[in-house]
Amino acid sequence: MKILVCISKVPDTTAKIAFTENNTKFDTNGVQFIVNPYDEWYALVRGLEIKEAQGGSVTVLNVGGAENDPTIRKALAIGADDAVRINFEAKDALATATQIAEFAKAENYDMVLFGKETIDYNGSQVGGMVAALLDQPFISNASKLEMDGNKGKVERDIQGGKEVIEVEAPFVLSAAKGMAEARIPNMRGIMAARTKPLKVVEASASADATEVVSYELPPAKGDVKLVDADNPAELLELLRNEAKII
Amino acid sequence: MSSDRFQAPDYYQIDDLLTDEHKLIRDTVREWVKKEVSPIIEESAQKAEYPRHLNKGIAEVGGFGPYIPTEYGGAGLDQISYGLIMQELERGDSGVRSAASVQSSLVMYPIYQYGNEEQRNKYLPKLASGEWVGSFGLTEPDHGSNPSGMISNFKDEGDHYLLNGAKMWITNAPICDVAVVWAKNESGRIHGLIVERGMEGFTTPETHGKWSLRASRTGELVFDNVKVPKENLLPNKSGLGAPLGCLDSARYGIAWGAVGAAMDCYDSALRYSKERLQFDKPIASFQLVQKKLAEMITEITKAQLLNLRLGQLKNEGKATTQQISMAKRNNVNMALEIAREARQIHGGMGITGEYPIMRHMMNLESVITYEGTHDIHLLITGMDVTGESAFR
Numbered sequence: 032m033k034i035l036v037c038i039s040k041v042p043d044t045t046a047k048i049a050f051t052e053n054n055t056k057f058d059t060n061g062v063q064f065i066v067n068p069y070d071e072w073y074a075l076v077r078g079l080e081i082k083e084a085q086g087g088s089v090t091v092l093n094v095g096g097a098e099n100d101p102t103i104r105k106a107l108a109i110g111a112d113d114a115v116r117i118n119f120e121a122k123d124a125l126a127t128a129t130q131i132a133e134f135a136k137a138e139n140y141d142m143v144l145f146g147k148e149t150i151d152y153n154g155s156q157v158g159g160m161v162a163a164l165l166d167q168p169f170i171s172n173a174s175k176l177e178m179d180g181n182k183g184k185v186e187r188d189i190q191g192g193k194e195v196i197e198v199e200a201p202f203v204l205s206a207a208k209g210m211a212e213a214r215i216p217n218m219r220g221i222m223a224a225r226t227k228p229l230k231v232v233e234a235s236a237s238a239d240a241t242e243v244v245s246y247e248l249p250p251a252k253g254d255v256k257l258v259d260a261d262n263p264a265e266l267l268e269l270l271r272n273e274a275k276i277i
Numbered sequence: 278m279s280s281d282r283f284q285a286p287d288y289y290q291i292d293d294l295l296t297d298e299h300k301l302i303r304d305t306v307r308e309w310v311k312k313e314v315s316p317i318i319e320e321s322a323q324k325a326e327y328p329r330h331l332n333k334g335i336a337e338v339g340g341f342g343p344y345i346p347t348e349y350g351g352a353g354l355d356q357i358s359y360g361l362i363m364q365e366l367e368r369g370d371s372g373v374r375s376a377a378s379v380q381s382s383l384v385m386y387p388i389y390q391y392g393n394e395e396q397r398n399k400y401l402p403k404l405a406s407g408e409w410v411g412s413f414g415l416t417e418p419d420h421g422s423n424p425s426g427m428i429s430n431f432k433d434e435g436d437h438y439l440l441n442g443a444k445m446w447i448t449n450a451p452i453c454d455v456a457v458v459w460a461k462n463e464s465g466r467i468h469g470l471i472v473e474r475g476m477e478g479f480t481t482p483e484t485h486g487k488w489s490l491r492a493s494r495t496g497e498l499v500f501d502n503v504k505v506p507k508e509n510l511l512p513n514k515s516g517l518g519a520p521l522g523c524l525d526s527a528r529y530g531i532a533w534g535a536v537g538a539a540m541d542c543y544d545s546a547l548r549y550s551k552e553r554l555q556f557d558k559p560i561a562s563f564q565l566v567q568k569k570l571a572e573m574i575t576e577i578t579k580a581q582l583l584n585l586r587l588g589q590l591k592n593e594g595k596a597t598t599q600q601i602s603m604a605k606r607n608n609v610n611m612a613l614e615i616a617r618e619a620r621q622i623h624g625g626m627g628i629t630g631e632y633p634i635m636r637h638m639m640n641l642e643s644v645i646t647y648e649g650t651h652d653i654h655l656l657i658t659g660m661d662v663t664g665e666s667a668f669r
Contacts, residue, residue, distance in 0.1 A: 045284050061290070101297040108301060215308050218339030218352045221301055 032087035032178065032200075034078045035140040036111065037131055037161075039067040040095060040102040041151040054245045057151075066102045069146025071109070072213035073206035078144050079110045080211060081178050087141070088112045094121045094130050100229065107224035108216035114227065119234035122242075128160030129237035135165060141200040142183070147172050147207040155205070162203035170196055174209035281315035283307075283368065283544050288578045294585060295357070302358050306338045306365035314369035319630040321492040322370070325485075327452065328492065331373060332407035340366055340377040342385040342405045349389065349397050350405030357588035360533035364584075367534030368541045370633075371640035372493030374534040379448045380404055382527035384411030387457050387469055391511040391519055396471065400455060412453035412481075414444030414472075414498045415520050421446075422653050425517050429460035431470065431505065438510065440470060440503040446647065450496030451483040457511070458498060459520045469511035469519055478503040489643040491636075525601050528648050529591060532604035535644060536580045538637045539612035542619035543573045545632055549623050560622070569618045576615065580608045599661040606654035613641040 042048070042062045049058040066075075078089045091106040093099050094117045103114045117134060121127040135143055143165070145158035155171070162169030175186035183202065187194040188209070216224075258266045270277045285307070292300060313334050321328045335341060343359045345351025352358075359381070367374035385404050388396055403409040420426045429442025442460055450456070456472045472479055478501040487495060514522070547570055550561035560566050587604050590596035616638035620627040627634045645651050653668075660666050 063292075101301065104297060105301055108305075215312065215338070216301070216305050217337040218302070218305075218343070218354075219337075221298065221305065221339075222347070222352060224301075225298070 032081055032085050032141045033139065034082060034087060034089045035135055035138070035143045036070065036075045036078045036089060036091050036106070037143065037145050037157070038070040038075065038091050038093050038102065038106050039146075039149045039151075040064045040093065040099045041067045041149050044068075044150065048248065050246045050248075054247065055243060057246070064102060066105055067146050067149045067151075068213075069148060069150070069206060071106065071146075073208065073210035074144040074146050074204075075106055075109060075111065076211035076214050077176055077206060078142075079214075081176070085178060090115060090138075090140075092117070092131060092134065094119050094127050096120060097231075103229055104224050105216065107227045107229070108220040109214050110216075110220060112227065114229040115232055116229065117232050117234055119237075123239040124154050124156035125160055125240040126237045128157045128164060130234055131157070132161050132164035133235040133237075134232060135161065139201070141181075143167075143201075143203045145203070145205040147205045158203055158205040165201075165203065168198050168202045170198060170202065170204045172207045173204050174207050176204060176206070176210060281311045282548065283311065283315075283541060285368075285540055286543060286574055286577060287581075288574055289582065291578075291581050291585060295361075299357055299361060302339065302354070303361040303365060306340070306362050307368070309334055309338045310365055310369040310373075314366075314373055318370045318373070318492055319633070319636065322372070322636050323491070323630060325487070325491045327372065327376070327449075327494045329410075329452065332376070332410070335366070335373070335377055336405060336407035338362070341380045341407055342389075342401065343381065345381075345385050345389050345401060345405065350402035351385070351389075355588075356529070356591035357585065359530060360584055360588050363530040363534040364537035364540075366537070368537035370492055370636065371534065371538060371644055372490045374530070374537070375448050375490060375493050375644075376410075378527050378530045378534070379413055380407075380411050382530055383413030383523050384455065384457050386526050387413075387511060387519065387523050388471070390522065391469055391514040392471075393512055395508065396511070400471065404455075409454040410449050410452050412447050412449040412456045412498065413523065414447055414450075414456050414458040415524075416444060416446050418443060418445045422650060424459070424520065425467070427459065427461060427467070429458070429500065430462070431460050431468070432463055434504070437507060438470065438505045440472065440500045440505050442500050444498040446484070447481075447496055447498050448490075449494055450481045450498050451494045453481065456498055457523075458500070460500075466515050467517050467519065468515045470505050471509040471511070472498070472500070472503060472505060473509075476503050476505065487643075489639045489641075491639075521598070524648055525596075525598050528601050528605040529587065529596070531644060531648055532580075532587065532601065532608045533584050535605075535608040535612040535641070536577065536584060538641060538644075539573070539577050539580065539608075539615045542612070542616045542634055542637055543570070543577055545634060546570065546573070546619035546622040549626070549632070553624070566622055569622055573615045573618060576611045580604075580611050583607065599657055602649065602654040602657040605649065606651055606658075609641060609645045610651060613638065613645055616641055 043065050046062045051058045082089050089111045091111040092115045117130045148155040159169050170185050173185045177184045181200045183198045185196045339352040342351040343354045347353040431438040431440045458470050458472050480499045483496040553560045620634045
């Protein structure tokens with residue numbers, strides 16, 4: 032199996048979120064970055080498990096600048112065989128997907144794996160767009176993937192139950208919780224990652240289809256008002272006239 | 278124990294001074310400690326058990342002999358990586374860090390530095406993988422701060438050495454497979470010998486009832502006419518400088534480890550002070566609590582910088598015994614004081630196993646005493662700056 036796992040670099044979950052340039056840019060000052068957990072814990076690890084069971088290779092791909100290399104090295108330390116970074120400052124999903132598809136087209140991967148979303152912008156778009164650009168099936172939010180030769184059996188959690196899908200490679204899939212158990216790199220992996228190839232590919236032409244106008248933080252939490260359990264009328268009054276939600 | 282919500286303080290953006298690989302190594306060990314150590318360590322400490330199953334994981338994250346070359350099973354890392362690994366292990370528990378320190382600096386280091394090729398090949402890979410546990414015998418019942426007065430001794434009996442004596446306060450003694458033991462030969466010269474479990478006359482009684490390092494096994498090494506094969510003598514260095522060289526390496530790791538314990542106490546106290554309400558306000562809003570927290574983060578930041586600089590000197594082969602003494606003494610004392618202040622911030626909760634504070638505090642009472650006491654390190658600095666020995 033020739034597997035491509037696309038990984039994003041995202042702010043650590045404990046990072047303080049702020050914006051600059053009139054609320055149009057994320058303020059990266061003092062922010063620690065990590066591999067997007069859905070990409071690392073589920074897509075990458077499941078890709079490695081399939082490779083370990085069936086043979087083949089796992090390549091990780093990132094779209095971004097050289098500042099992303101440390102996160103790519105972590106994916107190599109966890110076990111990916113090699114890495115590709117498309118040197119492109121991604122602004123929107125379509126531009127990112129175009130870059131990935133252009134690269135993947137020539138490489139004939141059996142599967143292209145994503146996390147179900149990034150934990151920063153939560154777009155969940157790039158995987159589907161890559162599938163469309165490659166003219167391949169796309170399965171989103173998969174919680175299980177078993178391969179039998181060229182055939183994949185996929186489970187998705189749906190409202191109130193589970194959906195089971197069969198798909199033939201090549202395909203594109205986005206992975207959700209349940210797909211695999213996160214792996215911590217070991218020292219052998221970290222040392223091996225020093226010498227694994229990280230190929231930098233120059234970007235192909237692509238244009239952003241959307242533009243971010245501004246970002247906004249959620250409103251700060253207000254004070255809590257305690258209402259006596261014996262006074263439902265007061266609660267109704269507050270919900271109606273103060274919170275204005277009923 | 279509640280889930281591990283640790284967030285490492287980095288007030289001076291010291292991360293910017295580390296390489297990407299340093300950060301990957303540190304974050305890997307941090308992640309491993311959160312997953313494997315934090316959930317079980319409180320119970321291990323309460324039951325006074327060493328969680329031996331952790332050895333495999335410690336080995337995998339590079340905790341056993343990180344700076345030993347890869348050809349002997351080590352990770353071939355630099356000294357800053359070694360320090361960061363110790364910092365993260367002790368963030369979990371001083372007992373876990375002690376196990377890694379002893380194995381790395383007191384057992385693998387002398388075998389690598391003072392041993393021959395056969396000894397390196399025989400012992401280092403199994404110690405690096407955690408398959409074997411090592412211990413280090415220098416301190417004796419009547420010779421702690423004065424190791425040169427040791428009475429353990431060995432005699433040349435032709436085809437073997439005959440070893441007699443006893444060592445005390447030995448981390449891992451009850452479970453060790455091999456021990457690096459320092460003893461005097463017939464002319465009074467100190468040499469290192471590798472003693473293996475199973476040698477006749479070699480016993481390792483356990484020290485029970487400790488209030489500190491409870492998740493670590495401590496005991497004695499007792500030698501009653503033990504026949505040690507001649508090939509088990511470390512050939513390449515003798516004299517007190519040999520064991521003291523090991524201690525330099527271990528004390529360096531302790532200087533980093535103590536910062537880990539301090540960071541854990543500070544982090545827990547900071548979070549608790551923001552969540553705990555008194556007089557309708559978080560206790561973090563009171564000046565006396567802020568004073569404690571502000572002093573803690575100041576001391577931690579100073580200690581982090583001290584460690585990093587010492588690591589750079591060590592990487593360049595320039596760190597002196599005296600510089601290492603200063604860092605060990607300062608950082609362990611700093612950590613112990615932070616643990617005590619953090620305990621106060623946690624109020625009554627601070628004495629329970631719900632929080633790591635009391636465990637760290639009790640552990641640090643050992644750490645401030647072993648590997649050169651707080652006072653002895655002061656005298657080392659004193660002698661260094663005055664040129665006068667005040668030891669005796």
